Amino acid sequence: xxxxxxxxxxxxxxxxxxxxxxxxxxxxxxxxxxxxxxxxxxxxxxxxxxxxxxxxxxxxxxxxxxxxxxxxxxxxxxxxxxxxxxxxxxxxxxxxxxxxxxxxxxxxxxxxxxxxxxxxxxxxxxxxxxxxxxx
Numbered sequence: 001x002x003x004x005x006x007x008x009x010x011x012x013x014x015x016x017x018x019x020x021x022x023x024x025x026x027x028x029x030x031x032x033x034x035x036x037x038x039x040x041x042x043x044x045x046x047x048x049x050x051x052x053x054x055x056x057x058x059x060x061x062x063x064x065x066x067x068x069x070x071x072x073x074x075x076x077x078x079x080x081x082x083x084x085x086x087x088x089x090x091x092x093x094x095x096x097x098x099x100x101x102x103x104x105x106x107x108x109x110x111x112x113x114x115x116x117x118x119x120x121x122x123x124x125x126x127x128x129x130x131x132x133x134x135x
Contacts, residue, residue: 033102033122036129038090041108044078045087052078057123057130064133086111093117101132 036055043052053074056064064074079085089109096103101123109115121132 033129034092034095034104036122037104037106037120037131040131041082041087041090045082045085047078047085049075049078055129055131057125057132060130060132082108083110083112083114 040052040055043049043055049071053061053065064070087108088111089107091107091109093105093107095105098121101121103119103121105117105119107115107117118134120134122129123132124130
C-alpha cells in the first residue's frame with residue numbers, strides 16, 4: 001500500500017516538473033529566447049546550416065546573405081565558429097531585456113578545452129524568436 005502512494009506522488013511530481021519545463025516562459029519568454037540561440041548552435045554543430053539560417057531575423061539574413069555566394073561563406077564561418085563541429089557546451093552568461101529584444105551573452109566550449117564568448121540580440125519575429133547578427 002505504501003509503495004502505491006509513493007509511486008503516485010512520484011508520478012505527480014514528474015508530471016508537474018514536465019509541465020513547468022515545457023511551459024518555459026511562454027511565447028515571448030526569456031527561456032524561449034535562450035533556447036533559440038542554443039538551437040541555432042546545435043544546428044551549426046550538426047551541419048544543419050539551412051535550419052540555422054532560418055533562425056535569423058529578416059534583417060540579419062539580408063546582412064549575412066547579400067548574394068548567392070554568401071551561403072558558402074556562412075558554412076565556412078559555421079565550421080570556424082564551432083571549431084570544426086566540436087562544440088560541447090553552451091552556457092548563458094547574462095540576459096538583458098530591451099525594447100529591441102533580449103541580448104544574450106554566452107560562452108561556447110569545445111572538445112579541445114578552448115572557449116569563446118559571444119553576444120546576440122534575439123527578438124520576436126514571425127511568431128517566434130529570431131537572432132540578430134552574432135558578435
